[in-house]
Amino acid sequence: METIxxxxxxxxCKRTDRHCLHSPEDLLDLILKTxxxxxxxxxxxxxxxxxxxxxxxxxxxxxKDPWAWRxxxxxxxxxxxxxxxxxxxxxxxxxxxxxxxxxxxxxYDYEGLYEDGKMTGRCKRILDVLELNENxxxxxxxxxxxxxxxxxxxxxxxxxxxxQMKTFLLMSDxxxxxxxxxxxxxxxxxxxxxxxxxxxYDTVNSCAEKPTESWRRICEQIRRHYPAASExxxxxxxxxxx
Numbered sequence: 001m002e003t004i005x006x007x008x009x010x011x012x013c014k015r016t017d018r019h020c021l022h023s024p025e026d027l028l029d030l031i032l033k034t035x036x037x038x039x040x041x042x043x044x045x046x047x048x049x050x051x052x053x054x055x056x057x058x059x060x061x062x063x064k065d066p067w068a069w070r071x072x073x074x075x076x077x078x079x080x081x082x083x084x085x086x087x088x089x090x091x092x093x094x095x096x097x098x099x100x101x102x103x104x105x106x107x108y109d110y111e112g113l114y115e116d117g118k119m120t121g122r123c124k125r126i127l128d129v130l131e132l133n134e135n136x137x138x139x140x141x142x143x144x145x146x147x148x149x150x151x152x153x154x155x156x157x158x159x160x161x162x163x164q165m166k167t168f169l170l171m172s173d174x175x176x177x178x179x180x181x182x183x184x185x186x187x188x189x190x191x192x193x194x195x196x197x198x199x200x201y202d203t204v205n206s207c208a209e210k211p212t213e214s215w216r217r218i219c220e221q222i223r224r225h226y227p228a229a230s231e232x233x234x235x236x237x238x239x240x241x242x
Contacts, residue, residue, distance in 0.1 A: 011041045011048075012055030021052045024069040031079050031091045034225045036100070036218070038090035039070065043233040047226050049090075071174040071188060080195060082170040083161050086239035089171075094203075096221065097195060101167040102207035103214035110136065110168050119166075122159035125150045127168065132194065135201035140172050140193035160192065165239060170195055 013020050021027050027049060031037045034047075041048045049066050050058075057064040073091065074081040080092045084100070092100050105113075110127055113119035129149045130138040141149075147156050163169040173191040176184035195204045207214060218238075223229050229237075 010055035010058060011051050012053055012057075013051060015054050019046075019052055020054070021049070021066070022064070024072040027052075027066070027069050028073060028076065028078065031073075032093050032095070035093050035096035035221050036085075036090070038085040038088060038237065039066075040088060042085065042088075042237045044222070044226050044229040044237055047222070047229065047237070074171050074190075075173045077199075080170045080198070082164040084164060084167070085237055087161050087165060094199065096218075097167075097199075098204055098207040099209075099214045099217055101195065101204055102209065103211045103218060104165070104167045106211050110166075113166070120155075120159060120162070122150075122152055122155050123163050123168075125152065126156075126159055126163060127194075130192070130194065130197075132196075136168075136194050136196040137201060138194060138197050140191045140197065142175060142177065142189045142191050144177060144189055146192060168194060170198065172198055 015022075021030065027037075030052065038048045040050045045051070049069075053066045054064075057066060059065065059067050061068065070081055070089070073079055078094050080094070080097050081089065083089050084092055108116070108118070110119060110124075110132075114121075114124045126146055129146050130141065132138040143160065146160075147153075150156070152159070160169065164171075169192050171190045172193045174188040175191055176188055177186050178184055219231055219234050222234055
Protein backbone atom coordinates (compact mmCIF):
# COMPACT_ATOMS: atom_id res chain seq x y z
CA MET A 1 0.00 0.00 0.00
CA GLU A 2 1.24 3.49 -0.81
CA THR A 3 -0.20 6.96 -0.49
CA ILE A 4 -0.40 9.15 -3.61
CA UNK A 5 -1.84 12.66 -3.22
CA UNK A 6 -3.43 11.59 0.05
CA UNK A 7 -5.10 8.51 -1.47
CA UNK A 8 -4.27 4.92 -0.47
CA UNK A 9 -3.30 2.79 -3.46
CA UNK A 10 -3.38 -0.98 -2.98
CA UNK A 11 -0.82 -3.15 -4.78
CA UNK A 12 -3.15 -6.03 -5.46
CA CYS A 13 -3.01 -8.83 -8.02
CA LYS A 14 -5.47 -10.18 -10.56
CA ARG A 15 -7.80 -12.93 -9.45
CA THR A 16 -6.48 -15.08 -12.30
CA ASP A 17 -2.83 -14.80 -11.16
CA ARG A 18 -1.43 -18.15 -10.09
CA HIS A 19 -0.23 -16.74 -6.75
CA CYS A 20 -3.57 -15.10 -5.92
CA LEU A 21 -5.07 -16.08 -2.55
CA HIS A 22 -8.79 -16.86 -2.55
CA SER A 23 -9.52 -17.82 1.06
CA PRO A 24 -8.16 -17.76 4.62
CA GLU A 25 -7.07 -21.36 4.05
CA ASP A 26 -4.93 -20.24 1.09
CA LEU A 27 -3.43 -17.51 3.25
CA LEU A 28 -2.67 -19.96 6.06
CA ASP A 29 -0.85 -22.24 3.62
CA LEU A 30 1.33 -19.34 2.44
CA ILE A 31 2.17 -18.26 6.01
CA LEU A 32 3.19 -21.79 6.95
CA LYS A 33 5.31 -22.03 3.81
CA THR A 34 7.18 -18.73 4.23
CA UNK A 35 7.15 -18.51 8.04
CA UNK A 36 6.61 -14.74 7.96
CA UNK A 37 4.11 -12.57 6.06
CA UNK A 38 3.31 -8.87 6.56
CA UNK A 39 -0.24 -7.77 5.89
CA UNK A 40 0.71 -4.83 3.66
CA UNK A 41 3.37 -4.23 1.03
CA UNK A 42 6.87 -3.20 2.05
CA UNK A 43 10.38 -2.92 0.58
CA UNK A 44 10.40 -6.61 -0.43
CA UNK A 45 8.31 -7.05 -3.62
CA UNK A 46 5.58 -9.67 -3.27
CA UNK A 47 6.14 -10.18 0.45
CA UNK A 48 2.68 -9.31 1.76
CA UNK A 49 -0.93 -10.43 1.87
CA UNK A 50 -1.80 -7.26 -0.06
CA UNK A 51 0.19 -8.29 -3.14
CA UNK A 52 -1.37 -11.77 -3.19
CA UNK A 53 -4.97 -10.54 -3.22
CA UNK A 54 -7.16 -8.39 -5.53
CA UNK A 55 -7.21 -4.75 -4.36
CA UNK A 56 -10.98 -4.54 -4.78
CA UNK A 57 -11.60 -7.31 -2.24
CA UNK A 58 -10.29 -5.33 0.74
CA UNK A 59 -12.76 -3.87 3.27
CA UNK A 60 -15.76 -5.35 1.47
CA UNK A 61 -16.93 -7.38 4.49
CA UNK A 62 -17.26 -10.42 2.27
CA UNK A 63 -15.81 -13.94 2.27
CA LYS A 64 -13.10 -12.68 -0.11
CA ASP A 65 -12.04 -9.78 2.13
CA PRO A 66 -8.41 -10.24 3.33
CA TRP A 67 -9.04 -7.74 6.14
CA ALA A 68 -11.64 -10.17 7.50
CA TRP A 69 -9.26 -13.13 7.06
CA ARG A 70 -6.99 -11.76 9.77
CA UNK A 71 -9.89 -12.17 12.20
CA UNK A 72 -10.31 -15.76 11.07
CA UNK A 73 -6.63 -16.62 11.45
CA UNK A 74 -5.73 -14.70 14.63
CA UNK A 75 -7.04 -17.51 16.92
CA UNK A 76 -5.49 -20.25 14.76
CA UNK A 77 -3.03 -22.37 16.72
CA UNK A 78 -0.57 -22.51 13.82
CA UNK A 79 0.12 -18.77 13.54
CA UNK A 80 0.60 -15.56 15.50
CA UNK A 81 -0.90 -12.28 14.33
CA UNK A 82 0.31 -8.89 15.52
CA UNK A 83 2.26 -5.72 14.78
CA UNK A 84 5.54 -7.52 14.22
CA UNK A 85 6.81 -5.77 11.07
CA UNK A 86 8.06 -2.20 11.53
CA UNK A 87 5.09 -1.54 13.84
CA UNK A 88 2.72 -2.89 11.18
CA UNK A 89 0.59 -6.02 11.25
CA UNK A 90 1.38 -9.44 9.88
CA UNK A 91 1.74 -13.14 10.61
CA UNK A 92 4.47 -15.41 11.96
CA UNK A 93 4.07 -19.19 11.94
CA UNK A 94 4.24 -21.18 15.16
CA UNK A 95 7.27 -23.01 13.75
CA UNK A 96 9.24 -19.78 13.31
CA UNK A 97 7.96 -17.79 16.28
CA UNK A 98 10.51 -19.16 18.82
CA UNK A 99 13.36 -18.10 16.51
CA UNK A 100 11.69 -14.73 15.91
CA UNK A 101 11.15 -14.12 19.64
CA UNK A 102 14.68 -15.23 20.46
CA UNK A 103 16.07 -12.55 18.15
CA UNK A 104 13.65 -9.82 19.16
CA UNK A 105 13.97 -10.36 22.92
CA UNK A 106 17.77 -10.59 22.71
CA UNK A 107 18.08 -12.82 25.78
CA TYR A 108 15.68 -10.82 27.97
CA ASP A 109 12.44 -11.68 29.70
CA TYR A 110 10.01 -8.82 30.25
CA GLU A 111 11.05 -8.29 33.88
CA GLY A 112 14.71 -8.05 32.88
CA LEU A 113 13.88 -5.49 30.22
CA TYR A 114 12.01 -3.38 32.73
CA GLU A 115 14.75 -3.61 35.35
CA ASP A 116 17.37 -2.55 32.77
CA GLY A 117 15.30 0.42 31.65
CA LYS A 118 14.51 -1.07 28.24
CA MET A 119 10.76 -1.37 28.84
CA THR A 120 8.53 1.55 29.82
CA GLY A 121 6.31 1.65 32.86
CA ARG A 122 3.28 1.72 30.55
CA CYS A 123 4.35 -1.59 28.99
CA LYS A 124 4.90 -3.14 32.43
CA ARG A 125 1.45 -2.01 33.59
CA ILE A 126 -0.16 -3.64 30.54
CA LEU A 127 1.60 -6.94 31.19
CA ASP A 128 0.67 -6.74 34.88
CA VAL A 129 -3.00 -6.48 33.88
CA LEU A 130 -2.72 -9.76 31.98
CA GLU A 131 -1.93 -11.51 35.30
CA LEU A 132 1.26 -13.19 34.11
CA ASN A 133 2.79 -15.94 36.22
CA GLU A 134 6.49 -16.81 36.38
CA ASN A 135 6.23 -18.33 32.89
CA UNK A 136 4.67 -15.18 31.35
CA UNK A 137 1.41 -17.11 30.95
CA UNK A 138 -1.81 -15.31 31.78
CA UNK A 139 -5.14 -14.35 30.26
CA UNK A 140 -6.45 -12.78 27.06
CA UNK A 141 -8.34 -9.48 27.27
CA UNK A 142 -9.82 -7.02 24.80
CA UNK A 143 -7.70 -3.92 24.29
CA UNK A 144 -10.45 -1.71 25.71
CA UNK A 145 -10.52 -3.76 28.93
CA UNK A 146 -6.73 -3.67 29.26
CA UNK A 147 -6.70 0.10 28.82
CA UNK A 148 -9.32 0.48 31.53
CA UNK A 149 -7.65 -1.87 34.02
CA UNK A 150 -4.22 -0.35 33.44
CA UNK A 151 -5.71 3.15 33.80
CA UNK A 152 -3.80 4.30 30.73
CA UNK A 153 -5.09 7.11 28.55
CA UNK A 154 -1.95 8.55 27.00
CA UNK A 155 0.56 6.27 25.29
CA UNK A 156 -1.54 3.11 25.42
CA UNK A 157 -1.52 2.31 21.69
CA UNK A 158 2.20 2.96 21.45
CA UNK A 159 2.93 0.69 24.41
CA UNK A 160 0.80 -2.12 22.95
CA UNK A 161 2.63 -1.82 19.63
CA UNK A 162 6.00 -1.81 21.39
CA UNK A 163 5.13 -5.01 23.25
CA GLN A 164 4.12 -6.70 20.01
CA MET A 165 7.34 -5.59 18.30
CA LYS A 166 9.25 -7.09 21.25
CA THR A 167 7.12 -10.30 20.84
CA PHE A 168 5.65 -10.07 24.35
CA LEU A 169 2.10 -9.63 23.01
CA LEU A 170 0.05 -10.84 20.06
CA MET A 171 -3.52 -10.39 18.86
CA SER A 172 -5.15 -13.67 19.74
CA ASP A 173 -8.70 -12.99 18.57
CA UNK A 174 -11.20 -10.31 17.58
CA UNK A 175 -14.41 -10.04 19.59
CA UNK A 176 -17.25 -7.61 20.17
CA UNK A 177 -17.70 -5.77 23.44
CA UNK A 178 -20.53 -6.82 25.77
CA UNK A 179 -22.96 -4.53 27.57
CA UNK A 180 -24.11 -4.98 31.17
CA UNK A 181 -26.69 -7.50 29.95
CA UNK A 182 -24.02 -9.66 28.34
CA UNK A 183 -25.12 -8.74 24.82
CA UNK A 184 -22.51 -8.20 22.10
CA UNK A 185 -22.38 -4.86 20.30
CA UNK A 186 -20.23 -2.66 18.07
CA UNK A 187 -17.08 -3.35 16.06
CA UNK A 188 -14.87 -6.34 16.70
CA UNK A 189 -11.98 -5.40 19.00
CA UNK A 190 -8.60 -7.13 19.25
CA UNK A 191 -7.96 -9.49 22.14
CA UNK A 192 -4.35 -9.48 23.39
CA UNK A 193 -2.36 -12.14 25.19
CA UNK A 194 1.26 -13.23 25.49
CA UNK A 195 2.63 -15.87 23.10
CA UNK A 196 3.34 -17.99 26.19
CA UNK A 197 -0.36 -17.91 27.04
CA UNK A 198 -1.27 -19.06 23.53
CA UNK A 199 1.36 -21.77 23.10
CA UNK A 200 3.02 -22.34 26.48
CA TYR A 201 6.36 -21.18 27.86
CA ASP A 202 8.39 -24.16 26.66
CA THR A 203 7.25 -23.75 23.05
CA VAL A 204 7.88 -20.02 22.78
CA ASN A 205 11.24 -20.25 24.53
CA SER A 206 12.47 -23.41 22.82
CA CYS A 207 15.11 -21.66 20.69
CA ALA A 208 18.47 -22.14 22.43
CA GLU A 209 20.71 -20.48 19.84
CA LYS A 210 22.27 -17.03 20.05
CA PRO A 211 20.04 -14.15 18.87
CA THR A 212 22.52 -13.40 16.07
CA GLU A 213 22.08 -16.95 14.75
CA SER A 214 18.30 -16.49 14.86
CA TRP A 215 18.68 -13.31 12.81
CA ARG A 216 20.78 -15.16 10.23
CA ARG A 217 18.18 -17.92 9.90
CA ILE A 218 15.31 -15.42 9.61
CA CYS A 219 17.12 -13.64 6.77
CA GLU A 220 17.83 -16.94 5.03
CA GLN A 221 14.21 -18.07 5.32
CA ILE A 222 12.81 -14.85 3.87
CA ARG A 223 15.37 -14.69 1.08
CA ARG A 224 14.77 -18.36 0.25
CA HIS A 225 11.26 -17.41 -0.84
CA TYR A 226 12.05 -13.85 -1.95
CA PRO A 227 15.62 -13.97 -3.37
CA ALA A 228 15.59 -10.31 -4.40
CA ALA A 229 15.32 -9.19 -0.76
CA SER A 230 18.50 -7.56 0.49
CA GLU A 231 19.51 -7.77 4.14
CA UNK A 232 18.80 -4.05 4.48
CA UNK A 233 15.30 -4.56 3.07
CA UNK A 234 14.70 -7.35 5.58
CA UNK A 235 15.96 -5.07 8.36
CA UNK A 236 13.59 -2.29 7.31
CA UNK A 237 10.65 -4.66 6.96
CA UNK A 238 11.26 -6.03 10.45
CA UNK A 239 11.69 -2.55 11.87
CA UNK A 240 15.33 -3.09 12.82
CA UNK A 241 17.38 0.07 13.17
CA UNK A 242 21.16 -0.43 13.17
